[in-house]
Amino acid sequence: MSYTPSIAIMGLEASGKTVLMTVMAKKLSQTSNRGYFLDPIGLRTMKYIERNWAILQGNEWPASTPPGEMFKLKWNFHVQTGRSTCETASLQMIDAAGQDMRQLFSDESVLEQLPEHFRPLVQYMQNASILLVVLNIKDYIGEGDTTRKIENQAALKYALDVLQKSNRRAALIFTQMDQYSEFIDSRGGLENFCREELPYIYNAYVSSQKNPLIGVAAVNRTEVREMSDGTFQRVPAPGFDSDGLEQIGDWLAARVLELCQQEKAKEKAEKIRLEQERKQREREQNQTQENASPPWGSIITFLAIVGIIIAVIVANLGGSGESSDGGGFSSFVPPPPKPPVVSAVSATNTCNTGIFDCWSHHAEISCMVFNPDKSANIKITAYMMTSTGYLQKRERSVYIEQNHFYSAQFYFNNLNFCPMKQKW
Known part of the structure; x- marks a missing residue:
């Protein structure tokens, strides 16, 4: 099963994560020249996104998620590599209520004695290999309550402390940049703003440039409208667009490729390690076997016996010193001998051996060798005796697993006679 990194999004109430995810899902749902796209999984995700998108197109904001409710949404984020x-x-x-996020990370005792309804949320974030932490700029420059402002920072700081223990990748996403971009520029940019307004988060997670700061405007054009109750509210303007989503997509794509490459390197290293261990075990088994057996115990000379049998055949062939056809071949056919018994390693095995083909001074001999002991490299030797007494030798070393057969064939040429074809 291939490795699949997971990405999680978290943020406090009114941070803009629902709008951000809705617009990202729509804007990144098609393959672009940037080489990545979002593919929704299941009807629930598609319906959720399309419903929220229709609300935004109608110049309204999607309703906030009520406390205690959660919507599980899933996509495949495809990154093209070729x-x-x-x-x-x-x-x-x-999509959990920001109030639940705040409650979860505002008090250490909540995590220590986790309520049942928080467990899916915590598991979702702890299992993620990449985090998108969403912050609304107005929570830090438009918050008149100093205590509330500190609580906002403390909750996110504690969340990062908990979730980054396993060295996850994280990006801090600042929303509503369309309204605050001039102010941020006047403060020297996002990094300087973060240093001054969120010093605890900056010192722990930004100053080392480990986690990037990305400013976005999921809805980059808004207008002020008078509501039915006589109040005024800023709402999406007709034909709005988005800014900064490509930065998020580019960063996510780079992190996904990085994690996948690291995982492939780990898998390759593990395969090499396992192969080295396998070879080491084989060497140790072979050494143990050689030490425990007599010098000839690991050598199967299954055709040494055949050589004796052939020698008997040859003797019978040459007994009269004549051939029936006037040539160098005898028409004498000896009776087929019983299957020879050959000692292999430490057990006695029956080796069905025979001359299975013969033509014009050439012959082939085959044998089924059975290894009842530990898997090992076994040397197999074959002999063919000519009528002039010359002994031809063939040998090879093969790896035979325990309780497995090996079919060996040996080829002999330049014979002064052709033994009759036999099946033993």
Whole structure:
């Protein structure tokens, strides 16, 4: 099963994560020249996104998720690596109430004695290999309550402390940049703003440039409208667009490729390690076997016996010193001998051996060798005796697993006679 990184999105209430995810899902749902796209999984995710998108197109904001409720949404994030290949990450978002996020990470005792309804949310974030932490800029520059402002930072700081223990990748996403971009520029950019307004998060997670800061405007054009109750509210303007989503997509794509390459390197290293261990075990088994057996115990000379049998055949062939056809071959056919018994390693085995083909001074001999002991490299030797007493020798070393047969064939040529074809 291939490795699939997972991506999680988290943020406090009114941070803009629902709008961000809705617009990202729509804008990144098609393959672009940037080489990645989001593919929704299941009807629930598609319906959720299309419903929220229709609300935004109608110049309204989607309703906030009520406390205690969670919507599990899933996508495949495909990153193209070649013309026909790509890596895939599983992007999951639990659209939980920001109040639940705040409660979860505002008090250490909540995590220590985790309520049942929080467990899916915590598991979702702890299992992620990549985190998108969503922050609304107005929570830090428009928050008049100093205590509330500190609580906002403390909750996110504690969440990062808990979730980054396993060295996850994380990006801090600042929303509503369309409204605050000039202010952020006047403060020297996002990094300087974070240093001044979120010092604890900056010192722990930004100053080392380990986690990037990305400013986005999921809805980059808004307008102020008078509501039915006489109040005024900023709402999406007709024909709005988005800014900064490509930065998120580019960063996610780079992290997905990085994680997949690291995992492939680990798998390759593990395969090499296992192969080295296997070879080491074989060497140790062979050494143990050689030490425990007499010098000839690991050598199967299954045709040494055949050589004796052939010698008997040859003697019978040459007994009269004549051939029936006037040539160098005898028409004498000896009776087929019983299957020879050959000692292999430490057990006695029956080796069905025979001259299975013969033509014009050439012959082939085959044998089925059975290894009842530990898997090992076994040397197999074959002999063929000519009528002039010359002994031809053939041998090879093969690896035979325990309780397995090996079919060996040996070829002999330049024979002064052709033994009659036999099946033993």
